[in-house]
Amino acid sequence: MAQYRRVSGSVGLITLQNPPVNALSASVRQGIVDSVKRALGDQKVKSVVICGQNGVFCGGADIREFGRQMSGPPLVPMIHDIEAANKPVVAAIEGSALGGGLELALGCHYRISHSKAKLGLPEVTLGLLPAAGGTQRLPRLIGVPAALNLITTGRHVTAAEALQLGILDHVTEHNTVDVAVKFALSVTGESLDGRRISSFSCAPLSDLDSLFEEAMLKVRGAARGAIAPVACVQAVRAAATLPYAQGMEREKELMATLFHSGQARALQYFFFAQRAVGRWSTPSGARWDTSQPRPVRKAAVIGLGTMGRGITVALAQAGLSVVAVETHAKQLMEAKKAVPSMLKRGAVRGGTTIEPDSITYSETVQAVADVDLVIEAVFEDMALKEKVFQQLSIVCKPDTLLCTNTSSLDVDHLASQTRHPELVVGMHFFAPAHVMKLLEVVYGRRSSPAAVATAMQLGKKMGKVSVAVGNCRGFAGNRMLKRYLEQAFFLLEEGATPELVDRALEEFGFPMGVFRMSDLSGLDVGWRVRKADGLADTSLTGTSARVRQGCRYSPLGDLLCEHGRFGQKTGRGWYQYDKPGGRVAKSDPWLHNFLDEYRARHGLVPRCIDQQEVLERCLFVLINEGFQILEEGIAAGPEDIDAIYVFGYGWPRHRGGPMFYADMVGLERVVERLERYHQAHPNVPYLQPSGLLRRLVANGSPPIHKWRNVIKNRNSQL
Numbered sequence: 001m002a003q004y005r006r007v008s009g010s011v012g013l014i015t016l017q018n019p020p021v022n023a024l025s026a027s028v029r030q031g032i033v034d035s036v037k038r039a040l041g042d043q044k045v046k047s048v049v050i051c052g053q054n055g056v057f058c059g060g061a062d063i064r065e066f067g068r069q070m071s072g073p074p075l076v077p078m079i080h081d082i083e084a085a086n087k088p089v090v091a092a093i094e095g096s097a098l099g100g101g102l103e104l105a106l107g108c109h110y111r112i113s114h115s116k117a118k119l120g121l122p123e124v125t126l127g128l129l130p131a132a133g134g135t136q137r138l139p140r141l142i143g144v145p146a147a148l149n150l151i152t153t154g155r156h157v158t159a160a161e162a163l164q165l166g167i168l169d170h171v172t173e174h175n176t177v178d179v180a181v182k183f184a185l186s187v188t189g190e191s192l193d194g195r196r197i198s199s200f201s202c203a204p205l206s207d208l209d210s211l212f213e214e215a216m217l218k219v220r221g222a223a224r225g226a227i228a229p230v231a232c233v234q235a236v237r238a239a240a241t242l243p244y245a246q247g248m249e250r251e252k253e254l255m256a257t258l259f260h261s262g263q264a265r266a267l268q269y270f271f272f273a274q275r276a277v278g279r280w281s282t283p284s285g286a287r288w289d290t291s292q293p294r295p296v297r298k299a300a301v302i303g304l305g306t307m308g309r310g311i312t313v314a315l316a317q318a319g320l321s322v323v324a325v326e327t328h329a330k331q332l333m334e335a336k337k338a339v340p341s342m343l344k345r346g347a348v349r350g351g352t353t354i355e356p357d358s359i360t361y362s363e364t365v366q367a368v369a370d371v372d373l374v375i376e377a378v379f380e381d382m383a384l385k386e387k388v389f390q391q392l393s394i395v396c397k398p399d400t401l402l403c404t405n406t407s408s409l410d411v412d413h414l415a416s417q418t419r420h421p422e423l424v425v426g427m428h429f430f431a432p433a434h435v436m437k438l439l440e441v442v443y444g445r446r447s448s449p450a451a452v453a454t455a456m457q458l459g460k461k462m463g464k465v466s467v468a469v470g471n472c473r474g475f476a477g478n479r480m481l482k483r484y485l486e487q488a489f490f491l492l493e494e495g496a497t498p499e500l501v502d503r504a505l506e507e508f509g510f511p512m513g514v515f516r517m518s519d520l521s522g523l524d525v526g527w528r529v530r531k532a533d534g535l536a537d538t539s540l541t542g543t544s545a546r547v548r549q550g551c552r553y554s555p556l557g558d559l560l561c562e563h564g565r566f567g568q569k570t571g572r573g574w575y576q577y578d579k580p581g582g583r584v585a586k587s588d589p590w591l592h593n594f595l596d597e598y599r600a601r602h603g604l605v606p607r608c609i610d611q612q613e614v615l616e617r618c619l620f621v622l623i624n625e626g627f628q629i630l631e632e633g634i635a636a637g638p639e640d641i642d643a644i645y646v647f648g649y650g651w652p653r654h655r656g657g658p659m660f661y662a663d664m665v666g667l668e669r670v671v672e673r674l675e676r677y678h679q680a681h682p683n684v685p686y687l688q689p690s691g692l693l694r695r696l697v698a699n700g701s702p703p704i705h706k707w708r709n710v711i712k713n714r715n716s717q718l
């Protein structure tokens, strides 16, 4: 709703009231319409101020209303009536003015903002466009290039930038509503002719066509297959080329193509999923709202390889004091040079400053004696990690949290090496650790709720999306990835090429297909793990070469590594590169011959494989593992898995994440295809649909937000 009152004698003050972000729900819109009518009809009122309750102007349309039957007054005529008013209307912006909130402010004649406010049109991130006149008013106000940038990226700008761009008329450090009321009094009676943005023309530009062509290329490259950014460009083009009324028609038409699209559903689901992962819980009953995180002011990182350096930077950027430990002198010296320049680059990118003294370096573990939390990031070797944890347990304060950055090793086993296993958790960062948003917080059997809460909170402070997961081989993300990679290898054996598989995945929306990604991250990484697990044995011949523990196995990755083909770093992998470290993947005839010979050697007759099979085999098997993970309680809900895949593995956000995608495709279809593939490949047991997936289908395939009930019922019967 909206509250209306008269203040300072002649100012009608309208306050949006819909906590926490004053979203424009039907009742808020009705409240605004009624209040504006009242203010304009009251002869004592000479000007109007619109503000939001509790220091937030407005977080935009109420996203929860989108999936339902829309009711209440629509935004477009509401904003039009405000702009057409014959009394000055001033927006008093505090907190956020986003989406419909900023569009409402653009309909006002003046905009005054607090210096700490953030403004933006983030509709594109929800699969939409700013369809309450945003695409037509913003370019008229700040010019086409700047508007294109804001609308197609959805980025939030500070009040200072908004002032510079011309979105705001004034920025204040004081009480914004008081300043706005005084301002409203000062402009009483002034002409509003030059204040109605819809009457402006866009500033002329010399080469509109190339500007829009470039913008189109940019958005298509940034989010492969996403339709909203394309529609945003088209709508802004309408602002640049058509009169306002026709531009508004075009905006409406384009919005109609987006509003009920699968991509909009996926992105809106993901908006709430991101927030749901913060409300973590574990099978033992620990929860986000009953667990108290401990304060962490000083942290340590053990091991300054690529991951350790990234983690050190991320901790320092979060304002912590960091002790960075590396026992190899040469590596320590390199890290001492690399970390400050990474910090400097980050500061330039983020427009922030960093305290250079916040990091101290040491060659001995003894230096961590007084820290609150340690993150171990040494080489992925259990014996080495055991030793580090034993040492830490002796050196650190008894209440120091001990975290491991292992990507797959047993957190419970590492905890058992310490005096306080309840203070051990996994903090699995993704490379580069100071850039990638995802953090898997891995709780062990004995991790205390406070330890999990502390790691989750620290992740948040570091700007990460922290997802709590249970302890198992590969945790959630890498465990699912393993199945996906294996299917990709099998497809090569059966007749596909890396190019075909990658094309299918990239057209689906991944920034890189599985083979290009594997070349980038290095084939030797997985090879080392497979060797440690006793899998990478290329001396085996005949049928046993392609079988491990009774299941199908492909040694293709191992064979490539034996040829010294580690990917980009060696200039050869699944593709060839112009030099070691080269970035541009080119098809490699050597690889195709190698595959032909390999198939001939193993009596494999290549067949024609289409993109649909690639997608079904690679993605459905990954999804199936996701259901297995949910069934085992390793992840608490589908949102956790979806956040992991979008933030850590390049799953296209406009497809919502693997579990949401399964819901969109239809669970019955996923089961049917998995069964078919399992029949064709009976020696791949994980192609069999998981018990949970089958149970969901048996329960009538409920929508994704109801899956937790089915999981809960199952767990309560155990």
Ligand SMILES: CC/C=C/CC(=O)SCCNC(=O)CCNC(=O)[C@H](O)C(C)(C)COP(=O)(O)OP(=O)(O)OC[C@H]1O[C@@H](n2cnc3c(N)ncnc32)[C@H](O)[C@@H]1OP(=O)(O)O
Pocket: 020, 021, 023, 059, 060, 061, 062, 063, 064, 075, 096, 098, 099, 100, 101, 122, 123, 126, 128, 129, 130, 131, 132, 272, 275, 276
């Ligand atoms: C007719 C179609 C017209 C479309 C035009 C639009 O306006 S589309 C909506 C555009 N607006 C946005 O995309 C803004 C979304 N919100 C945010 O970016 C942030 O919430 C915020 C406003 C910057 C505040 O961030 P903060 O970190 O302080 O809070 P949370 O993000 O945790 O949010 C608090 C709770 O509020 C819920 N919520 C936020 N925005 C909306 C919204 N627009 N509609 C509905 N609900 C919203 C959010 O989900 C949180 O709820 P929980 O239950 O606590 O999870």
